[in-house]
Amino acid sequence: xxxxxxxxxxxxxxxxxxxxxxxxxxxxxxxxxxxxxxxxxxxxxxxxxxxxxxxxxxxxxxxxxxxxxxxxxxxxxxxxxxxxxxxxxxxxxxxxxxxxxxxxxxxxxxxxxxxxxxxxxxxxxxxxxxxxxxxxxxxxxxxxxxxxxxxxxxxxxxxxxxxxxxxxxxxxxxxxxxxxxxxxxxx
Numbered sequence: 001x002x003x004x005x006x007x008x009x010x011x012x013x014x015x016x017x018x019x020x021x022x023x024x025x026x027x028x029x030x031x032x033x034x035x036x037x038x039x040x041x042x043x044x045x046x047x048x049x050x051x052x053x054x055x056x057x058x059x060x061x062x063x064x065x066x067x068x069x070x071x072x073x074x075x076x077x078x079x080x081x082x083x084x085x086x087x088x089x090x091x092x093x094x095x096x097x098x099x100x101x102x103x104x105x106x107x108x109x110x111x112x113x114x115x116x117x118x119x120x121x122x123x124x125x126x127x128x129x130x131x132x133x134x135x136x137x138x139x140x141x142x143x144x145x146x147x148x149x150x151x152x153x154x155x156x157x158x159x160x161x162x163x164x165x166x167x168x169x170x171x172x173x174x175x176x177x178x179x180x181x182x183x184x185x186x187x
Contacts, residue, residue, distance in 0.1 A: 002120040002127075004113075006185045010136075011112040014179040018108045018144075018172045025171070031164045059087040086155050108172075111143035115176055119184075126187035137177030145169025 026032055039045055062078040064070040119135035145166040151157040 007116040010183040129181040136180035140176040141173035
């Protein structure tokens with residue numbers, strides 16, 4: 001076993017590298033440029049929805065209040081008439097990135113801490129680079145990629161979006177694994 005405290009450097013360095021890699025990936029628009037296409041006639045849709053003043057949050061339309069209502073002819077008619085939507089409403093105004101980037105860095109640190117925890121319970125100081133790489137890489141891949149697949153399973157998120165997010169997660173996991181293998185404490 002390795003002390004979790006002894007892994008503060010790989011946790012921090014991997015977090016910084018993953019943060020920078022994610023910035024490069026998302027700013028260069030290598031494979032994310034068409035992740036969220038516009039709806040047809042977005043101005044008209046926005047004008048139609050605006051009077052409802054929907055507060056920020058997650059919504060389902062139509063949404064049945066009970067299981068019994070889900071099978072009612074009226075609700076089935078709503079589903080058939082459409083549109084059927086999962087709706088994320090953000091606050092009005094300019095989209096700022098400060099809070100999201102801060103939360104993303106905290107998340108990256110948390111993934112690094114979990115990768116460190118799992119690897120530290122299994123491996124001693126001086127462990128072989130490849131063994132450290134395997135434990136840290138597998139753990140961080142779970143945190144960065146596998147957790148996103150349920151969005152395609154349950155919420156009809158496009159498989160393309162999940163696959164590109166998985167590619168991102170693989171890159172982040174490889175960076176994390178490499179840093180942990182490189183900076184793993186010696187005996």
